[in-house]
Amino acid sequence: MIDAAAAELDRAAARIDRDGGLPTASIARLRDLGVLAAPLPRAHGGQGLGTEPHGALGLMALLRSIGRADLSLGRLFEGHVNALRLIFRDGDATQRQRAAGDVAGGHLFGLWVTDAEPVRLQGAPDRPTLHGEKLFASGASLVTRALVTATPETGAPRMVLVPLDETRAAGPMPSGLTGMRGAATGRCDLAACAVTREALIGRPGAYLLQPDFSSGAWRGSAVALGGIDRLVDLLRAQLAARGRDSDPHQRVRIGEALIARETASFWTRRAALLAEGEGFAAGDVSATVNLARIACEQSGLAVLALVQRGLGLQAFVQSNPAERVMRDLATYLRQPAPDETLTEAAAWFTGRDLPDPEAA
Numbered sequence: 001m002i003d004a005a006a007a008e009l010d011r012a013a014a015r016i017d018r019d020g021g022l023p024t025a026s027i028a029r030l031r032d033l034g035v036l037a038a039p040l041p042r043a044h045g046g047q048g049l050g051t052e053p054h055g056a057l058g059l060m061a062l063l064r065s066i067g068r069a070d071l072s073l074g075r076l077f078e079g080h081v082n083a084l085r086l087i088f089r090d091g092d093a094t095q096r097q098r099a100a101g102d103v104a105g106g107h108l109f110g111l112w113v114t115d116a117e118p119v120r121l122q123g124a125p126d127r128p129t130l131h132g133e134k135l136f137a138s139g140a141s142l143v144t145r146a147l148v149t150a151t152p153e154t155g156a157p158r159m160v161l162v163p164l165d166e167t168r169a170a171g172p173m174p175s176g177l178t179g180m181r182g183a184a185t186g187r188c189d190l191a192a193c194a195v196t197r198e199a200l201i202g203r204p205g206a207y208l209l210q211p212d213f214s215s216g217a218w219r220g221s222a223v224a225l226g227g228i229d230r231l232v233d234l235l236r237a238q239l240a241a242r243g244r245d246s247d248p249h250q251r252v253r254i255g256e257a258l259i260a261r262e263t264a265s266f267w268t269r270r271a272a273l274l275a276e277g278e279g280f281a282a283g284d285v286s287a288t289v290n291l292a293r294i295a296c297e298q299s300g301l302a303v304l305a306l307v308q309r310g311l312g313l314q315a316f317v318q319s320n321p322a323e324r325v326m327r328d329l330a331t332y333l334r335q336p337a338p339d340e341t342l343t344e345a346a347a348w349f350t351g352r353d354l355p356d357p358e359a360a
């Protein structure tokens, strides 16, 4: 789906990284390729990638290939999949139908959770209003259907689907980010956004339901894996181009980078099959995905060090694609609470073994 467009997406990513523009053309390309509609269930005209159990490995391959072309675009697509998955899991028939129509109409969805102070949901039940600001929101000025979490005066947080247009109060994060510039990460003040009762998706607390709350992280790992793929390719190609690939130390680096990549690939595949599969214990699913998240993070960090050591200062020259991909990957690997993620998974699997979704 992506391979033929990869070079074009990579060029766009390099341009946006320099000029700070929005990835509008790359999103349009994904739309034209049918990628934005792929997460819809088959009954709604999609391929069920992320919304039906059979879609696990197809979605992993798609996220990985987009991440390989452009990690920022991968992050935006991952948010789109996440939001649609929650709407099709928890929304009613009308909300699902409307979301499918919106995707057909070209809308980009996003999932915005992070805030400094929890965004509040107030007002009469039939005319709720939002108050507060989302931070580190991917596609803050690009997404046109944002699924946001908001806390009511009483009870657990709700998911609210907010339609957005060019009148939104959004902008980049005040200090910017080192990498992932093409993900248009920013802040969005939701106070000016009108919502209706029909915008509330699922019951109170639905967003936090396990194992989905933790297990969705496998999709971010699949995108990061694409970035690891790209760096391993760049390392091998640039060492060969400079006639340095037969040096025994560089061969060790190439070997170690390939091991790290395959480790990330193994864990992401296992996490995808468990998270998207059926019949596994919820604790096993979230703990395995948590281990997979850390395995991918460790693999990514290892590959970053190998590329820096192997290519040397050339890896820091701004015209070298490795320079941008390294910044993007290093930034993207900063996901929430890694210590807790590892130690909770370790505690879960201290007294039981890991499930194998591919066991006969």
Ligand SMILES: Cc1cc2nc3c(=O)[nH]c(=O)nc-3n(C[C@H](O)[C@H](O)[C@H](O)COP(=O)(O)OP(=O)(O)OC[C@H]3O[C@@H](n4cnc5c(N)ncnc54)[C@H](O)[C@@H]3O)c2cc1C
Pocket (backbone or CB within 6 Å): 075, 079, 110, 111, 112, 113, 114, 135, 136, 137, 138, 139, 180, 183, 185, 331, 332, 334, 335, 336, 337, 338, 339, 340
């Ligand atoms: C490119 C990008 C795009 C993003 N897009 C979105 C988006 O669209 N929507 C959205 O909602 N969010 C988004 N986010 C934000 C993301 O969901 C997380 O909020 C963010 O990645 C958290 O990273 P952190 O390093 O600050 O995590 P932290 O959890 O703060 O971890 C930093 C370190 O502190 C440790 N730590 C954590 N808690 C404690 C504690 N209580 N005491 C002591 N140590 C602690 C951790 O183990 C870790 O070592 C995005 C982030 C990135 C990088």
